[in-house]
Amino acid sequence: MSNPAISHRLNELTWEDVETYLEDEPSPTVIVPIGSTEQHGPHLPLGVDAMQAETLGDGIAERADVLVAPAIPYGDAGHHLEFPGTISLSTETTTSVLVDVYESLIGHGFENIITVNGHRVANLTAIDTASKRLVDEHPDVFFATLDPLRFGVEIHTDLRDGGSEDGMHGGEFETSFMQFHYPDLVRESKFEKETSETFSQFQSNNLVGNGDRILSPSSGHDPAAGHLGHVGDPTNASAAKGEQLYERLVTDAVTFLDELAEHRSASSS
Numbered sequence: 001m002s003n004p005a006i007s008h009r010l011n012e013l014t015w016e017d018v019e020t021y022l023e024d025e026p027s028p029t030v031i032v033p034i035g036s037t038e039q040h041g042p043h044l045p046l047g048v049d050a051m052q053a054e055t056l057g058d059g060i061a062e063r064a065d066v067l068v069a070p071a072i073p074y075g076d077a078g079h080h081l082e083f084p085g086t087i088s089l090s091t092e093t094t095t096s097v098l099v100d101v102y103e104s105l106i107g108h109g110f111e112n113i114i115t116v117n118g119h120r121v122a123n124l125t126a127i128d129t130a131s132k133r134l135v136d137e138h139p140d141v142f143f144a145t146l147d148p149l150r151f152g153v154e155i156h157t158d159l160r161d162g163g164s165e166d167g168m169h170g171g172e173f174e175t176s177f178m179q180f181h182y183p184d185l186v187r188e189s190k191f192e193k194e195t196s197e198t199f200s201q202f203q204s205n206n207l208v209g210n211g212d213r214i215l216s217p218s219s220g221h222d223p224a225a226g227h228l229g230h231v232g233d234p235t236n237a238s239a240a241k242g243e244q245l246y247e248r249l250v251t252d253a254v255t256f257l258d259e260l261a262e263h264r265s266a267s268s269s
Helices: 015-024 048-064 091-108 124-135 153-159 172-181 239-268
Strands: 029-034 112-117 142-146
Touching (some): 029 091, 048 112, 048 172, 091 112, 091 124, 124 142, 153 239
Parallel strands (some): 112 142
């Protein structure tokens, strides 16, 4: 950006700041973070996914020198509604919200729309559908999604201390992320391992695994049935692991955006 003192956050800029960015950049890029407001067990707050999306979006935008839109705090979280405080949008509503956000940004001249999904995996159906709905209408716009469990498979595998079948909702990694960025919101006295049972060799809690598996919609948990809500082992979490996870995800994302910028420049020349 021409003025390094100006924020990379869209909502902290004036319309003139954004206009200048759009005019100065050969292929303007904006990050769209989306998370969820849902339970993450008794040890983590409801805003984990939104906080992850916003924090990753901010870090990537600042280091890649692009803009980041305000984080969307709600997502497709119907399977958590039995837990008080969870707020869910339907898949259809989540898709519609994203389509409207994308179209608004495209209308101003943004050419690269990068969605950072803090609601790991669960929002992907809506994000993919929204992107596919617009890609034919806007062939010059590049859409991409950075989901930690799809973009950071090697990172999670390298850092994992727990078992591969422990689970990954409020477990080792999300707890580590929160310990590094929001330690005051983590209740370590509530740490307890909680895993979901499978009945088939083709079911798996290892969301970064490459084994054969059958896919099915996420099943709901219910505190009345004794479920704590999370799936995983937060006792393996640490702030140091959260820092490594964050740094590697941001570094790799910036590398991708640098490569995208080079590709767009070569394509236009």
